Amino acid sequence: MFKLKPNQVDRVDGRQKVTGSATYAAEYDFPNLAYGVLACSPVASGEINAIDIKKAEQAPGVLSVICHANIDLPPGYATDPKNEQPSKEYKIFKDNIVRFAGQPIALVIADSFERAVYAASLVKAQYTKTPAQTDFEKARNNGKPVTGGDEFKDYVRGQADAYKNAPVKIEAEYSIPLEVHNPMEMHAVTVVWEGDEKVTVYDKTQSLMDAQRNVMKLFNLKKENVHIICKFMGGAFGSAFSFWPHTMAALIGAKKIGRPLKVMLSRDQMFTLVGYRPQAHQKLGIGATKDGKLTGITHNADAMTATYETFTEGIVNISRTLYACPNVNTRYKVFPLNLSVPTWMRGPGETTGTYALESAIDEMAYAVNIDPLEFRLLNYSENDPEHNRPHSSKFLREAYQMGAEKIGWKDRDPKPRSMKEGKLLAGYGMGTGVFIAWRGGASLSAKFTRDGELILQTAVTDMGPGTATAMTKLASDKFGLPANKIKFVMGDSDLPPGIFQGGSGTMSSLGTTVNNAMLTLKQKLVDILKTTSIFHTEKIHEVDLKDLVFEDGNVMLADEPTRKISYTEILKLGGTPQLEILEKSDGNSDQQYTSYSYSAHFVKVLVHPLTGVVTVDKVVSAVDAGTIVNMETARSQIIGGVIGGIGMALMEEGVIDHRYGKWINNNFADYHVPINKDVPHIEALFVNKPDPWLNPIGSKGLGEVSMVGFPAAVANAVYHATGKRIRELPITPDKVI
Numbered sequence: 001m002f003k004l005k006p007n008q009v010d011r012v013d014g015r016q017k018v019t020g021s022a023t024y025a026a027e028y029d030f031p032n033l034a035y036g037v038l039a040c041s042p043v044a045s046g047e048i049n050a051i052d053i054k055k056a057e058q059a060p061g062v063l064s065v066i067c068h069a070n071i072d073l074p075p076g077y078a079t080d081p082k083n084e085q086p087s088k089e090y091k092i093f094k095d096n097i098v099r100f101a102g103q104p105i106a107l108v109i110a111d112s113f114e115r116a117v118y119a120a121s122l123v124k125a126q127y128t129k130t131p132a133q134t135d136f137e138k139a140r141n142n143g144k145p146v147t148g149g150d151e152f153k154d155y156v157r158g159q160a161d162a163y164k165n166a167p168v169k170i171e172a173e174y175s176i177p178l179e180v181h182n183p184m185e186m187h188a189v190t191v192v193w194e195g196d197e198k199v200t201v202y203d204k205t206q207s208l209m210d211a212q213r214n215v216m217k218l219f220n221l222k223k224e225n226v227h228i229i230c231k232f233m234g235g236a237f238g239s240a241f242s243f244w245p246h247t248m249a250a251l252i253g254a255k256k257i258g259r260p261l262k263v264m265l266s267r268d269q270m271f272t273l274v275g276y277r278p279q280a281h282q283k284l285g286i287g288a289t290k291d292g293k294l295t296g297i298t299h300n301a302d303a304m305t306a307t308y309e310t311f312t313e314g315i316v317n318i319s320r321t322l323y324a325c326p327n328v329n330t331r332y333k334v335f336p337l338n339l340s341v342p343t344w345m346r347g348p349g350e351t352t353g354t355y356a357l358e359s360a361i362d363e364m365a366y367a368v369n370i371d372p373l374e375f376r377l378l379n380y381s382e383n384d385p386e387h388n389r390p391h392s393s394k395f396l397r398e399a400y401q402m403g404a405e406k407i408g409w410k411d412r413d414p415k416p417r418s419m420k421e422g423k424l425l426a427g428y429g430m431g432t433g434v435f436i437a438w439r440g441g442a443s444l445s446a447k448f449t450r451d452g453e454l455i456l457q458t459a460v461t462d463m464g465p466g467t468a469t470a471m472t473k474l475a476s477d478k479f480g481l482p483a484n485k486i487k488f489v490m491g492d493s494d495l496p497p498g499i500f501q502g503g504s505g506t507m508s509s510l511g512t513t514v515n516n517a518m519l520t521l522k523q524k525l526v527d528i529l530k531t532t533s534i535f536h537t538e539k540i541h542e543v544d545l546k547d548l549v550f551e552d553g554n555v556m557l558a559d560e561p562t563r564k565i566s567y568t569e570i571l572k573l574g575g576t577p578q579l580e581i582l583e584k585s586d587g588n589s590d591q592q593y594t595s596y597s598y599s600a601h602f603v604k605v606l607v608h609p610l611t612g613v614v615t616v617d618k619v620v621s622a623v624d625a626g627t628i629v630n631m632e633t634a635r636s637q638i639i640g641g642v643i644g645g646i647g648m649a650l651m652e653e654g655v656i657d658h659r660y661g662k663w664i665n666n667n668f669a670d671y672h673v674p675i676n677k678d679v680p681h682i683e684a685l686f687v688n689k690p691d692p693w694l695n696p697i698g699s700k701g702l703g704e705v706s707m708v709g710f711p712a713a714v715a716n717a718v719y720h721a722t723g724k725r726i727r728e729l730p731i732t733p734d735k736v737i
């Protein structure tokens with residue numbers, strides 16, 4: 001029997017993290033460990049004519065310098081002519097082509113990190129430069145978008161551009177700059193080869209399985225000979241999925257020198273070598289009747305990608321589904337630039353897209369003179385209008401209500417520039433977040449011993465949300481065992497294949513497996529019970545799981561709770577040394593429902609009328625993510641996403657000098673992110689109602705949806721405070737005054 005308990009499990013790895021005993025990818029030490037540092041191209045486009053690595057090779061402590069001119073190409077570099085265009089493909093040191101400024105041109109390996117840094121500064125190359133285009137606005141106005149691929153097909157429901165004929169219409173353009181994940185922990189990798197056929201990689205990765213596959217492919221290795229370990233990550237937010245150049249370089253370098261090798265990126269390299277959120281320009285056209293019924297939505301988005309690889313994401317997708325609107329059309333294009341390739345970044349395209357959509361919806365609400373919340377409720381989509389099918393659950397209405405009540409939405413004066421607090425202008429704004437909820441396959445081993453300990457093992461990693469903690473809480477609830485008796489082991493590709501961590505899928509996917517494993521274990525206990533006469537009752541032989549209560553490591557009959565027996569006692573009675581199972585659960589491929597998680601963000605800002613400085617004063621984010629397994633870590637997820645959203649709304653902006661195609665602000669002094677003073681009290685509320693269909697635990701996932709919709713809430717609050725629409729993020733003081 002499952003009871004949702006009010007108790008929380010504190011971070012099971014909290015002590016390790018705060019005492020420094022948690023080991024991150026750059027913190028593994030080995031005898032004879034060597035250090036690799038990448039030397040990178042200052043040129044954004046062209047070819048290397050000559051490269052001088054002699055000085056670096058002769059520098060003190062240098063063991064090896066690897067570049068395109070001397071590399072032993074690994075077997076995985078061979079190009080399959082059917083699938084790959086050799087001139088575009090980028091594999092580190094494979095050729096002399098330079099595709100972006102900051103592209104690695106050499107890996108310098110030395111016996112100390114400092115010596116490697118110094119020697120890397122001695123690598124010099126001569127280039128034939130070709131014109132580099134890094135200016136997104138120029139590219140989207142004069143350049144050619146990438147063609148082919150379903151994601152570039154226009155979506156039309158009803159009539160295209162119907163908004164143009166609406167009684168009330170708005171047209172507006174919104175832009176976001178390039179933004180970078182910048183987790184505190186730098187990306188790093190430590191590689192240990194045993195001979196030429198076996199390797200252990202201490203990596204920073206959101207997907208052990210993908211990391212393993214990539215290494216297998218690169219060197220033609222057997223699965224059992226590629227061991228990936230990632231025990232802890234200091235944030236990733238989407239930046240730790242891909243097979244990045246520094247990881248390839250470390251693998252190649254370690255093999256060449258026959259010693260363990262560590263490569264860690266510097267902060268400036270974090271801006272070019274591990275992806276970013278692509279700059280985007282969006283045009284929204286919205287039409288409505290005078291009484292506020294949406295009649296048409298047109299959402300066009302242009303974004304950037306690299307010349308050598310195409311990255312796409314769902315920028316326009318939410319506009320097709322969030323509101324009940326008969327006529328919706330979307331268009332999405334990406335333009336290649338001489339920059340490194342973008343990747344997913346927290347809430348990915350949905351965050352970018354809802355910034356524009358939820359800003360435009362706010363503009364329309366004011367245009368028809370209806371409260372922005374009421375306007376959203378008036379156009380609430382009960383079913384998924386894109387696929388014309390029901391939602392497995394949608395408690396967005398409840399989230400709206402919870403959030404509005406908590407922030408005091410109805411007490412505000414809706415008139416723009418009408419509210420003041422002292423000398424400051426005050427404003428309230430809201431924005432809706434939506435992110436797909438899904439379930440993938442995952443497996444897990446579970447072992448319950450006679451010591452009363454439950455050990456769960458699976459190949460998943462944790463970029464910070466507290467996967468081990470939440471899974472411990474889930475297992476504790478489902479198996480009826482105190483959390484301190486449960487050990488959750490992860491971060492190792494030798495464990496049963498788990499699920500990648502990203503796209504808010506860990507709880508739904510792996511949670512299903514944990515849930516099912518706990519059921520299986522309980523059934524095994526009952527099977528043993530049935531062979532005994534412990535309850536001195538005939539009933540035990542026909543007893544079913546549902547007739548029993550599992551609590552604090554004891555089983556009792558639901559109708560006779562005074563008599564109980566401990567799990568360990570059951571094992572002893574049955575002569576069973578331990579219970580051990582391997583549980584596998586499948587993903588959900590059924591298409592009869594649409595599942596999304598939702599967030600309703602409410603923000604209060606204060607704006608200085610003279611300096612234009614915007615301060616986020618209060619945040620209430622109410623979330624429908626299905627059942628919340630562990631309140632404390634769920635709350636932290638929302639707080640994290642909101643802080644990312646404050647950065648996106650007010651500060652973050654990657655600036656490239658287009659004359660050289662190089663970064664201007666690739667450091668934390670110039671690339672601004674929120675600090676403590678920028679972050680107010682953040683109230684995270686949860687509807688906490690189970691999704692009855694997606695998985696047996698009822699959870700929909702909440703990592704991404706914490707950020708989706710938030711930047712629009714800030715922009716809308718700034719409008720309410722000042723009467724000024726700022727359609728270009730970040731909302732810096734120069735734009736406000």
Ligand code: MOS
Pocket residue numbers: 206236237238239344345346347348501502503504703704
């Ligand atoms: Mo998700 S983009 O992996 O934070």
